Amino acid sequence: MLKGISPLLNADVLHALRAMGHGDDLIIVDANFPSVSTARLTSLGHVLSIDNVSAATAIQAILSVYPLDGFVDDAAGRMEVVGSPGEIPVVQREVQSVIDAAEGKSWPMVPIERYAFYDRAKQAYCVIRTGERRFYGCFALRKGVVPPDEYQT
Template sequence: MLKTIPSILSPDLLKILMEMGHGDELVIGDGNFPAASMNDRVVRLDGHGADEVLKAILQLFPLDTYAENAFLMDTAAGDTVETPIWDVYEKICKEGDPAFKGFNRLERFAFYERSKKAYAIVATGETALYANIILKKGVVV
């Protein structure tokens, strides 16, 4: 155990966050997200919600100040599902990093393609639908 590091962040995830460089992307996937088929670097945080994982990561992870830095998987055309978790994410990001520029929404298959190129994926136990997010890493100043 270490002081000031959120205990939800596993040693494997901390290593990945440290390895990542400016412009690398991290996916936080909900419980339905096909993490294992998208990327070879997957950290499992089953039993944890994506919102609490996002909040913990943003305590250590700087968002990119030079580019769009946060992306959501958009709802499918015609899907009427409610997405209240997006408001929760926005609040967490605004409080967690002044570099947060708002969310860009990516169509589902575009989100999957971007996830395949991401540095890593964090698989959570989040039950909310469309609760997938991508963060672009910035620099520590």
């Protein structure tokens, strides 16, 4: 255990988050996503897990240490519902609330068509599988920067 760091962030997850650079994509997926086969194609090469918690709970822990990229419009994305791209399921609304709270402002997630999401996931730095069992609990978060102390507000 470490002070000030969520116990959900295991050593493997912390190592990956720390190793990522500005602009690298982090993919957080539900239990139904083909995470192992997709993760083999990522920079890390294997799937990571934050087990037995919802996507929102995992993302809340991640965003406690992970900055979002403020230079792009698609730093936070969600998988679109097939056949109903405008629909935003409860799991995605929960994650949207977590992102907004972590950033201290409204930071709308961009919708990503299902197969485009798979493609983005394959190009990502890594994939983290959660215990989320609700459909469409799949998200992409692009890493931002941590400014020098003199620029922090």
